[in-house]
Amino acid sequence: xxxxxxxxxxxxxVTLAPGLLAQRGRGAGPAAPPTPRAAAPIDVTxxxxxxxxxxxxxxxxxxxxGDVASVPLNPEGIKAANSWxxxxxxxxxxxxxxxxxxxxxxxxxxxxxxRTLKIETDAGQQTRRLLFDRxxxxxxxxxxxxxxxxxxxxxxxxRGAAQAPRxxxxxxxxxxxxxxxxxxxxxxxxxxxxxxxxxxRFPAPNGDEWLVVTTIVSDPRYLTQDFVTSTHFKKxxxxxxxxxxxxxx
Amino acid sequence: MPFAAVAGYPRxxxxxxxxxxxxxxxxxxxxxxxxxxxxxQVDLTGTWAPIFHEDQIERIxxxxxxxxxxxxxxxxxRLRADSWMSSLLTLPEHQxxxxxxxxxxxxxxxxxxxxxxxxxxxxxxxxNTHIQWQEQRREIWMDGRPHPPEYAAHTWQxxxxxxxxxxxxxxxxxxxxAGWIRRNGxxxxxxxxxxxxxxxxxxxxxxxxxxxxxxxxxxxxIKTNGFMLTLNPAMPPYPCRPAVEVPYEKGEVPHYLPGExxxxxxxxxKHNLPPALVRGGAxxxxxxxxxxxxxxxxxxxxxxxxxxxGAPGPDAGETAGxxxxxxxxxxxxxxxxxxxxxxxxxDDGVLIVDTMxxxxxxxxxxxxxxxxxxxxxxxxxxxxxxxxxTGGNAKVAEAGESIVGGNFAAQVGQAAANSAQIIAHENxxxxxxxxxxxxxxxxGLMLPTDTFFTGEHEIYFNGEAVQILHQPGAHTDGDxxxxxxxxxxxxxxxxxxxxxxxxxxxxxxxxxxxxSLNHILDLTIPRDKQEGGTYVIPGHGRLTDEADVVxxxxxxTIIRDRLDAARKKGMxxxxxxxxxxxxxxxxxxxxxxxxxxxxxxxxxxxx
Numbered sequence: 001x002x003x004x005x006x007x008x009x010x011x012x013x014v015t016l017a018p019g020l021l022a023q024r025g026r027g028a029g030p031a032a033p034p035t036p037r038a039a040a041p042i043d044v045t046x047x048x049x050x051x052x053x054x055x056x057x058x059x060x061x062x063x064x065x066g067d068v069a070s071v072p073l074n075p076e077g078i079k080a081a082n083s084w085x086x087x088x089x090x091x092x093x094x095x096x097x098x099x100x101x102x103x104x105x106x107x108x109x110x111x112x113x114x115r116t117l118k119i120e121t122d123a124g125q126q127t128r129r130l131l132f133d134r135x136x137x138x139x140x141x142x143x144x145x146x147x148x149x150x151x152x153x154x155x156x157x158x159r160g161a162a163q164a165p166r167x168x169x170x171x172x173x174x175x176x177x178x179x180x181x182x183x184x185x186x187x188x189x190x191x192x193x194x195x196x197x198x199x200x201r202f203p204a205p206n207g208d209e210w211l212v213v214t215t216i217v218s219d220p221r222y223l224t225q226d227f228v229t230s231t232h233f234k235k236x237x238x239x240x241x242x243x244x245x246x247x248x249x
Numbered sequence: 250m251p252f253a254a255v256a257g258y259p260r261x262x263x264x265x266x267x268x269x270x271x272x273x274x275x276x277x278x279x280x281x282x283x284x285x286x287x288x289x290q291v292d293l294t295g296t297w298a299p300i301f302h303e304d305q306i307e308r309i310x311x312x313x314x315x316x317x318x319x320x321x322x323x324x325x326x327r328l329r330a331d332s333w334m335s336s337l338l339t340l341p342e343h344q345x346x347x348x349x350x351x352x353x354x355x356x357x358x359x360x361x362x363x364x365x366x367x368x369x370x371x372x373x374x375x376x377n378t379h380i381q382w383q384e385q386r387r388e389i390w391m392d393g394r395p396h397p398p399e400y401a402a403h404t405w406q407x408x409x410x411x412x413x414x415x416x417x418x419x420x421x422x423x424x425x426x427a428g429w430i431r432r433n434g435x436x437x438x439x440x441x442x443x444x445x446x447x448x449x450x451x452x453x454x455x456x457x458x459x460x461x462x463x464x465x466x467x468x469x470x471i472k473t474n475g476f477m478l479t480l481n482p483a484m485p486p487y488p489c490r491p492a493v494e495v496p497y498e499k500g501e502v503p504h505y506l507p508g509e510x511x512x513x514x515x516x517x518x519k520h521n522l523p524p525a526l527v528r529g530g531a532x533x534x535x536x537x538x539x540x541x542x543x544x545x546x547x548x549x550x551x552x553x554x555x556x557x558x559g560a561p562g563p564d565a566g567e568t569a570g571x572x573x574x575x576x577x578x579x580x581x582x583x584x585x586x587x588x589x590x591x592x593x594x595x596d597d598g599v600l601i602v603d604t605m606x607x608x609x610x611x612x613x614x615x616x617x618x619x620x621x622x623x624x625x626x627x628x629x630x631x632x633x634x635x636x637x638x639t640g641g642n643a644k645v646a647e648a649g650e651s652i653v654g655g656n657f658a659a660q661v662g663q664a665a666a667n668s669a670q671i672i673a674h675e676n677x678x679x680x681x682x683x684x685x686x687x688x689x690x691x692x693g694l695m696l697p698t699d700t701f702f703t704g705e706h707e708i709y710f711n712g713e714a715v716q717i718l719h720q721p722g723a724h725t726d727g728d729x730x731x732x733x734x735x736x737x738x739x740x741x742x743x744x745x746x747x748x749x750x751x752x753x754x755x756x757x758x759x760x761x762x763x764x765s766l767n768h769i770l771d772l773t774i775p776r777d778k779q780e781g782g783t784y785v786i787p788g789h790g791r792l793t794d795e796a797d798v799v800x801x802x803x804x805x806t807i808i809r810d811r812l813d814a815a816r817k818k819g820m821x822x823x824x825x826x827x828x829x830x831x832x833x834x835x836x837x838x839x840x841x842x843x844x845x846x847x848x849x850x851x852x853x854x855x856x
Contacts, residue, residue, distance in 0.1 A: 050535075051471065051535070052319050052535075052536070053470070053472065054472060055304055060319075060526070061539060069305055069306050070303060072302065123536060167417065169416075169448070198448075200457075204459050204469055205469070206468070206469055208469070212473055214448070214453065214455045228477070229302050230473035
C-alpha cells in the first residue's frame with residue numbers, strides 16, 4: 001500500500017512540475033519591475049483622522065513644563081524639557097516628523113507621483129514626502145520633516161500565497177531632521193535623531209478602516225533608548241472635516 | 250471545565266503518529282502546488298517586554314478616578330465607573346482576579362508566546378500567550394476550530410482563534426467574562442468580543458486590539474501596545490490566595506451611590522483639563538473636541554443595544570431542541586429553549602434538576618437517554634414552582650422509575666416504582682395545588698412526591714452527597730439551590746440567571762435574591778485566579794463560576810442599596826423609574842419589552 005501511494009505521489013510530481021515551471025514565465029525576458037505605486041500591497045491614501053485615546057492628556061492639550069511622563073529622556077533631555085518656554089506653545093517645532101503623528105490631526109495621504117507618497121496634516125499644515133526612489137540625493141540641509149525613504153515590506157510568498165489577499169507594510173526611514181519636540185511642551189528630539197515608521201492598514205469587524213503607525217525614534221543625544229509609540233487613525237470618506245490650522249514658526 | 254469538553258465539540262489533537270515518508274513527500278508537493286491555507290511567514294514566539302512609552306501613568310501606577318477621556322463609552326459605562334470604589338478590590342472574591350485579555354496586554358510583566366505544533370504536518374495548532382502578572386494564560390487556536398456555543402462558560406482570557414493575514418496574526422476572542430478596559434471602574438460586559446492584530450517589525454511587536462461591546466461602548470475601542478523582544482525569559486510564578494483584609498458585613502459591596510463620588514472632578518482640576526471632555530465619549534477622541542465651542546454628546550447617545558425581550562415567562566418556550574454540556578464530575582448542563590436543567594449521571598441512575606416546560610420534556614428525556622444510555626431516571630428535583638422548570642414533571646417522571654420496597658412500598662404502592670420521585674420544597678407543592686389566578690391546579694405525576702419544610706434536604710446518589718438548600722423569599726417562596734458536593738456543581742434555579750434582572754414573584758424579594766446569591770458564594774470555591782473550581786448552572790443563561798456570580802451579586806447589592814437610599818429619600822416608584830437608577834446595568838440585564846421588563850423588576854423590587 002505504502003509503495004502504491006509513493007508511486008502515485010511521484011507520478012503526480014512529474015505531472016505538476018512542467019506546469020510550475022511554465023508559471024515562472026519560461027522563455028520570457030525580464031519584465032520591468034512595477035512602480036512602487038503599482039506594487040503597493042496596501043492602500044494608505046485618503047483622509048485619516050487621529051483617534052486619541054492613548055496619552056490623551058499629553059496629546060490633546062499642552063502638558064505643563066517638565067511633564068515628560070513615558071518618554072525615556074536622559075539627563076540632558078530632561079534639562080532641555082525643563083527649559084521649555086510656555087510662551088512658545090504652538091510652535092512648529094511640535095510638528096516635526098518625529099512628533100507630527102502624535103499631534104491630534106487629520107492626514108491626507110496621496111501619491112504625488114508613482115514613486116512619492118505625500119502626507120499632509122491639517123494641524124500645523126505640514127507636508128512630508130516619502131520617497132521610494134532611493135536614487136534621490138539626500139538633501140544637504142536639515143529640515144523639520146527631514147528626508148524620508150520609503151519601501152514596501154511584503155511577506156515572502158508562502159504556502160497558499162496565490163489565494164491570500166495582498167498584505168504588507170509601509171516602512172519609512174527618516175533622517176536629516178532639524179530637531180523638534182516629541183510633545184507640545186518641548187520634550188526634545190535632536191538633529192541627531194533618526195526615525196523609523198511602519199504603516200499598517202486593516203479593516204475592523206464593523207467595516208471601519210484603520211491605519212496604525214508604529215514610530216521608533218532613536219536619538220543618542222536626548223534619549224536613553226528608542227522611543228516607541230503606535231498611533232492609530234481612522235479612515236474618513238472624504239476631506240469634509242479637513243480643517244487647516246498653521247503652527248507658529 | 251475546559252471549552253473542549255462541550256458535547257459534540259470537535260477536538261483536534263496534535264498527531265502523535267510517525268509521519269511516513271510518502272506522506273511527507275505528498276505534503277511537500279502540496280507546498281509546491283500552492284495548496285492549503287496561507288501559513289505564517291513570521292515567528293511571534295519568544296519573550297517580549299512591554300514598552301511603556303504610552304499611557305505609562307495609567308498603565309503602571311494606575312489611572313485617576315474619573316478619567317474617561319477619549320474612550321467611546323456610553324452613559325451606562327459612565328455611571329458604572331462613577332459608582333466604582335477601589336475598596337471593592339479588598340473583598341476576598343475580588344483579590345485574585347487577573348486582568349482579562351481585553352486589558353492584560355496593557356499591564357505589567359513580560360509576555361511569553363509559545364507555539365504547539367502538529368507533529369506530522371508541523372502546522373501550528375495553537376499559540377499560547379502568558380503574561381506574568383496573575384499568570385494570564387491564554388490559548389489561541391490556529392486549527393480552524395469553531396468557537397464554543399453561547400451557553401459555554403466564559404473565562405478571563407476568553408476563547409481565541411487565530412489566522413494569518415500575511416505576516417499579521419489576527420485573533421478573534423469571544424466568551425469573555427465581564428471585565429474592564431481601564432482600572433478605574435470602566436467596565437465591559439461579558440457580551441464583549443475582541444479582535445487583535447499582532448504585527449512584528451524586526452524586534453518590535455505592535456499589538457492592536459479592538460473591543461466591541463454592545464452594552465458599554467458606542468463604537469469599537471481600539472488601542473495599541475508595543476513590545477520589544479527580550480533575551481531575558483524571566484516569567485516568575487504569581488500565586489494568589491485571597492485573605493480578609495478589611496472586616497466587612499457579610500455581602501457588603503463597596504460602591505458610591507449616584508452623585509456621591511467626591512473624587513470625580515479631581516482629575517480635571519489637577520491637570521486643568523476640560524471637565525466635559527474628561528467624561529469621555531467617542532467624540533472626545535477627535536481632534537476637533539479640543540477646539541473652542543465643541544460640546545460632546547455625552548449622555549444623549551444611547552448604547553448600541555436594541556430593545557430586548559426579557560426572560561421567557563413561566564410558561565414560555567415551545568420548541569423542542571435540548572442540548573447538553575458536560576460540566577464536571579457527574580453533572581451535565583441541559584440547555585433548552587431559554588431555560589436550563591441539569592442531570593447527575595452515575596451507576597445509580599439519573600437525577601434531573603428541573604424538567605423544563607411540558608413542550609420541551611420529550612426532548613429533555615431524549616437528550617438524557619443519549620448521554621446516559623440505559624440508565625433510569627430515579628430522581629427529579631424542582632428548584633421552584635414555575636412552569637418552565639416543572640412543566641415537564643409528569644413526562645420526565647413517567648420516563649423514570651424508582652426503587653420501592655419495605656414500608657415505603659406499603660405507603661405508596663408498588664406502582665410508584667413506575668416513575669421517578671420528585672423532590673421539592675413544600676411551598677412548591679402548595680403553589681402547584683393552589684395556584685394564583687386562573688391557573689389550573691397540578692395533579693398526578695406533575696406533583697412532588699417528596700417535600701420538605703426545613704432549610705435543607707439531602708440525599709446521597711451516584712456516590713455523592715447532594716444538598717438541597719431552601720432559599721426563603723428570593724425568586725419565589727419555594728426556591729432551592731442544589732449542590733452536588735463531589736462534582737462541585739451548584740444548580741441555582743432562578744435565584745440566579747445570566748440573562749435578566751432577577752424575576753421576583755409573589756413572596757420573593759430583592760433582599761432574598763441578594764441573600765441567596767451570597768449563599769451560593771458560600772458554596773463556591775474557585776480553582777485559581779477567581780476562575781473555574783465550583784461551577785454554577787443558572788436557571789437561564791450560560792454556565793458560570795464564582796466570578797460570574799460575584800459580578801451579579803455585586804450588581805444586585807448595588808441596586809438594592811440605591812433603592813434603599815431612594816426609599817429613605819421618600820421617592821415614589823415613578824420617581825425611581827425616572828431617575829434611571831439601573832441604567833448602568835440595563836443594557837445588559839434590562840428589557841423594554843417582553844415578560845420581564847426593567848419596569849416590572851423595579852415594581853417588584855421597590856415596594
